Amino acid sequence: MRILLVDDSRKHRDAGVADLSALGHEVVALRDYSEVAKVVRGERFDVALLDLLMPAEAMTLGSAGLAHLGESFAVGYPLAVYLAARGVPFVAVATDTNHHNHPASAMMDWLVGDVVTINGGTVMFMHSPMKSTSDGQVKDWAEVLRRLTSAGEKKPS
Amino acid sequence: MRICIALGSPWKAVERALEAIIGLNPSFQIVGQEEADVIIVGDARQALGFLKDDEDVKVLAILLGGNEERVGAESLSRAFPDRVIIRPALERDGEENIVQYLINYKEEV
Numbered sequence: 692m693r694i695l696l697v698d699d700s701r702k703h704r705d706a707g708v709a710d711l712s713a714l715g716h717e718v719v720a721l722r723d724y725s726e727v728a729k730v731v732r733g734e735r736f737d738v739a740l741l742d743l744l745m746p747a748e749a750m751t752l753g754s755a756g757l758a759h760l761g762e763s764f765a766v767g768y769p770l771a772v773y774l775a776a777r778g779v780p781f782v783a784v785a786t787d788t789n790h791h792n793h794p795a796s797a798m799m800d801w802l803v804g805d806v807v808t809i810n811g812g813t814v815m816f817m818h819s820p821m822k823s824t825s826d827g828q829v830k831d832w833a834e835v836l837r838r839l840t841s842a843g844e845k846k847p848s
Numbered sequence: 849m850r851i852c853i854a855l856g857s858p859w860k861a862v863e864r865a866l867e868a869i870i871g872l873n874p875s876f877q878i879v880g881q882e883e884a885d886v887i888i889v890g891d892a893r894q895a896l897g898f899l900k901d902d903e904d905v906k907v908l909a910i911l912l913g914g915n916e917e918r919v920g921a922e923s924l925s926r927a928f929p930d931r932v933i934i935r936p937a938l939e940r941d942g943e944e945n946i947v948q949y950l951i952n953y954k955e956e957v
Contacts, residue, residue: 722900723897746896746927749893749896749920757892757919758919758923760892760896761923761924761927763927
């Protein structure tokens with residue numbers, strides 16, 4: 692499968708590329724969410740795997756907006772909707788932030804376990820499965836993919 | 849302290865000047881980006897990329913432009929505590945500028 696992985700954390704991104712590539716998938720990994728629109732234009736992806744919280748980027752922001760540059764915000768939610776609306780059939784948002792430590796991760800509790808359908812695609816939100824590596828604890832994006840595609844298979848047609 | 853200067857192409861002359869100043873201070877060593885403890889940048893947007901890529905690196909943001917640069921740099925300073933140092937290119941309201949900072953810096957032993 693052709694997978695778009697968006698995560699600002701280098702260790703989670705590198706681990707995802709390694710694990711998903713080892714499974715035979717083609718992975719396009721992005722550090723900056725501002726690159727997503729450009730990358731998906733005219734390109735087909737089978738899966739999008741997204742971080743929830745990422746630092747706010749400058750993009751088209753003026754002075755008032757730049758006062759938020761770098762702030763961690765829940766970009767995973769609108770990104771998931773954007774990508775599903777553009778026809779990516781499987782989309783997952785996975786966070787490693789403890790749900791006691793950020794309101795956006797706390798909101799994830801409302802969505803965990805649900806399989807949402809947007810534009811016919813399967814969208815899931817989850818607290819990320821983790822695994823131990825020499826870099827410490829990293830997201831297990833291969834397990835995220837397995838849960839996502841399994842959920843998609845179980846959806847009534 | 850290992851320093852990398854990454855101001856970018858419009859600021860090559862400023863980079864050369866900073867290299868000369870940094871060379872005067874034995875506390876500093878100029879290195880490439882991968883080995884740097886601190887990366888000197890002139891753009892808050894660029895600074896964000898460095899901060900994301902290496903959790904240990906700090907950025908020294910020189911305010912070369914207008915108010916927007918300060919707003920962005922100060923926001924990064926709040927978002928990444930203890931990892932962003934901000935200095936104006938020119939002294940303003942008694943604030944230590946980049947040259948004074950580099951000359952006066954002494955590495956703690």
